[in-house]
Amino acid sequence: MSREAGRRIESRLRECASYAPHGKVILVLRRHDQWIASHYRRYLKNGGSLPFEQFMDLTSSSPVLWGKDNLHYMQIISLAQRYFNSTPLVLFQEELQSNPNSFIKRLTSYTGTSCNHENIDLSPVHQSYSSKRLKVARYVGGLLFSATPLAHPHPAIHRAQRRVKLMFCHLILAFAHLIPEFLVGTDPLIPEVHLRRIREETLSDWNQCVEFASSNSPTSDPISLI
Structure with missing residues (x-):
């Protein structure tokens, strides 16, 4: 699930449903802690500098970037059900x-398509x-950029600024080695204690998602998770 989740997901679903109400929504979820760690x-x-516990703030009602309300997958599933006819x-x-x-079998069964599994390359494309x-x-980004940058109101200027910033970010990463x-x-980039807390606080939501997926699976194969 992309970074759209928890931010613009409802407006995007509503927009898509306005011209394709009979479309089919496919959600690929990842365990909450691993999903937010990837983000x-x-x-x-891309130039951010906040420590993880401020980037993903489970305690504040007004988090700087991400908060507990951004971790409700079942809410996204409910929105998809609300706006689409399937x-x-x-x-x-x-x-x-x-x-x-099994993953591919569910996907092709749902979409009414077929594929040759042997022709699918499952190798990672963009590794972290x-x-x-x-x-x-993170250290250099804190010296050069705002931890919570705001987009310029003019789209062209925003794109130009973003391209320049990303160029500097890639240079920083290139020389970081x-x-x-x-x-x-030796301190961990993402403290395990924070990931564990996210897992604990989102366990109910995760289990509900697995139950929904199992109950509405287009195949009879049991869902196998790591």
């Missing part, structure tokens, strides 16, 4: 990793940078 790595790659297909990245044939490089990027390990430190 955090991308945030750092039950959404819910898939899981964990099943794609552990049992890709190392924790060392991202920690360097030259920094000695002892200068970077």
Whole structure:
């Protein structure tokens, strides 16, 4: 599930439903803690500098970027049901990793298509940078950029500013491997204690999603998650 989740997802669903109400919605979910951790790595790659516990703030009613309200997958499933005339297909990245044939079978059964599994390359395409490089990027990003940048109101200027910023970010990451390990430190990029808390607080939502996916699966195969 992309970064649209929890931010513009309802407006996007409403927009799509306005011209394709009979369309079919396919949601690919990932365990909450791993999903937000992935977003955090991308945030750092693109110049962000907040520590993880501020990037994903479970305690504040007005978080700086992401908060607890952004972690309700079942709410997104309910929105898809509200705006479209069909039950959404819910898939899981964990099943794609552990049992890709079952994942693909659900997808093709739902869409009424077919494919040759042997022709599908499941190799990772865009792997994350190392924790060392991202920690360097976080430090330098804090010196150069705002931790919570605002988009320029003029789209063309916004795109130009973003391109320049991303160019600098890629240069920072390219040279980050030259920094000695002892200068970077051994503290984890994302503390496990925070990931564990996210898992605990989202367990009910995750279980509901798995139950929904199982009850509405287009195949009889059991869902296999890591």
